[in-house]
Amino acid sequence: MQFELTKQYLADLRKAIEGGNTTFLSQEMEKLHEVDIADILDELNMSEAKFLFSFIEEEKAADVMVELEDDVREKFLAALSSKEIADQVIDNIESDDAADVIAELPDKIKEEVISQIEDPEQASDIVDLLNYEEGTAGGLMAKELIAVNQNWTVMKCLREMRIQAEQMEDVYAVYVVNNNNALLGLLSLNKMLVAPTNSIIDDIFDKEVTSVHTDTSSEEVANIMDKYDLVVLPVVDEDGKLQGRITIDDVVEIIKEEAEKDYQMASGITEDVESSDKVWILSRARLPWLLIGLIGGIFGAKVIGLYEHDIKIYPEMAFFIPLIAAMGGNVGVQSSAIIVQGLANNTLGMESIFTKLVKELGVALINGIICSVLILGYNLFFSDSMALSMTVSVALLSVIIIAGLFGTLVPLLLNKYDIDAALATGPFITTINDILGLAVYFLIGRLMYLYF
């Protein structure tokens, strides 16, 4: 039922392009969804892509353009004149996409394209949208919406809505405004369908409406839409005047990016990269964590170096270095990941930092004791050094507790000082936990060998 882009299909298309099988190409371009066409164009080389593009009907072609990857779109746009961009692309897409497309153009072309837009209202909407910063509600919103005056009748509403609706693809909500265009509430479509046509809007609209300011951050927009299950969210300026609306599809991307950012940070990747990016971009995104790991490793070597003499006498102390270091890192990552996710989802609840630490102490004690007893059993059975057996178990328990408390405390503190708590799940803390773990291990080792 769903289209899936396969190698076979791409090969078929290429053959049709080469052989000039125009019937097949037009058929396919008519049948496929614009998102799938964009995926195909992203895979083809530029001359194939341009040839195929010519078979797409104009309105759909504009939608395809919006869905292309940035660098492919850039090449397509470079081949068009400013007038063509204005007439064939901008005129056929919604204002938020239009502003995004224009924002990517070189400054000179930008102005040319805007001056070529025929509808002055559309041009001024786009200029308006270009003024908002990226990452704000203003930068996310579109201008297309249906607004009705509180004093209108349902009949007048329907008439006005017909006019406004002609310029829109989808109608998600009808906003009610006063004479100053200030947002008052929502008119649900079913209320309007059910009410007598001479009812006044003021008597039937819903005054409870959630809105955001043009300068609300996109993360907050995403949180609000997610929390209140909103499909569309109106945006107002500082005077409460209705400026635009944000639909959920644009916000789903932000929600996903937020979740992925935390994941990438936890995996030691510092930029938003994809496996299809160039080798040097991937390398650059990954090198910072490796360098921190390297510095951590050097400090680790320094810590162990302090005990060089002990290792010469008791080389078995070295055996469990990886175990202690790894367990410290693991526990630290676990406990901070739980806090970071709780912060991202607002599910941390009302517990104080102290309560959280006590709780983490409980978790660390349970898991620490289980692990320590298991490794003690193993060592008592397979190792002939009582001192080593005791050292590993006591050090393991201590490391699990320290790393757990540390992993809980650091993201909470970072968050308190408005620093991204996800930093705590990344390189920095893992490395510190490694080093702390080694210090504890060798210190306990020296004490144990003195007494056993």
Added chain:
Amino acid sequence: MQFELTKQYLADLRKAIEGGNTTFLSQEMEKLHEVDIADILDELNMSEAKFLFSFIEEEKAADVMVELEDDVREKFLAALSSKEIADQVIDNIESDDAADVIAELPDKIKEEVISQIEDPEQASDIVDLLNYEEGTAGGLMAKELIAVNQNWTVMKCLREMRIQAEQMEDVYAVYVVNNNNALLGLLSLNKMLVAPTNSIIDDIFDKEVTSVHTDTSSEEVANIMDKYDLVVLPVVDEDGKLQGRITIDDVVEIIKEEAEKDYQMASGITEDVESSDKVWILSRARLPWLLIGLIGGIFGAKVIGLYEHDIKIYPEMAFFIPLIAAMGGNVGVQSSAIIVQGLANNTLGMESIFTKLVKELGVALINGIICSVLILGYNLFFSDSMALSMTVSVALLSVIIIAGLFGTLVPLLLNKYDIDAALATGPFITTINDILGLAVYFLIGRLMYLYF
């Protein structure tokens, strides 16, 4: 503008509950959004919560019930008779939520509640929904939708829609069906507003409609809605008959959960837990990785144990054990995280496994050489053993390459055999990379000390 639940506000509410300040309580319950009220009730103790609940108007109270945490809702429902559940809760919420609420009830009560539902159509809708498995489109969908016949006029449509709309909260789409209730397409609201009232639907509706089957998995539903930017998605049975619709707000949760699942797996947490869960649940979710880490540590100890004699002579070999182990783990996690995210987002593109490995080799060589040269510089300067300096650098480069290739290959292979690739970012691979890294390090060490 947005409500934020603070300790101060909770304290004020508690005081009002204790003091019986009913005016304040009713006012607040009327003002607040049902999601925020649910958050408040989740924080109060049961007798406070029940008292506060009594100030919420019935229809809103039902919505609050849907938003409560599972265990809190369970307690609320336990205090109601089956008739009260049917009349006060089920009758006031949409069919998908109603089915979810009923599914949580004990079997006996479940049947009682269903038999108490007054509207037979509503009862049969809910029974129908209860039959679909969780995690499928059928389990996600709601029955409330507006469907019009292809042979109707716009006028008849508007009349029928009024009747259907009365039972619905929001209208997102109007579906067009034939006499057998098979889904044919969509009628956009603006087309209907613009068309003359005597037009036949068949002439104005849009035949391009994306739909899913009742047994499509929720992950695929989420992918489709995300990919095609859909706000609502119709669900059909195997005969193409319209069965229900899924709205994006239910799917946002799935998209988030998918992203979070990968993150939790990468952080070594095996269940979906929150920081507010009980200590033993948190311990249980975290113990498996620790046990795998423990076993890995024991194998690591075995590998190092093979070189006990070397360590006695060259104890400095032990210094860099954490560095080698950590770097192997880090590189492995990075490379597999990029693959796992690519799989989740369908952005891996058309490259073959071989191409990906060659690319990863490039990344590993760049980052490996940079790290190896840095650590060589450090060691040449601060260490007096040429053999150690060479060992650490050569081993580090080898480990980065091996871990990078391994971290790329394993998730791709897991995915090929339909196993969740996110496993590869978790405990198993990190641990294997640690052990492999140690083996390489000591092997190279022995060779180096022979020749330098």
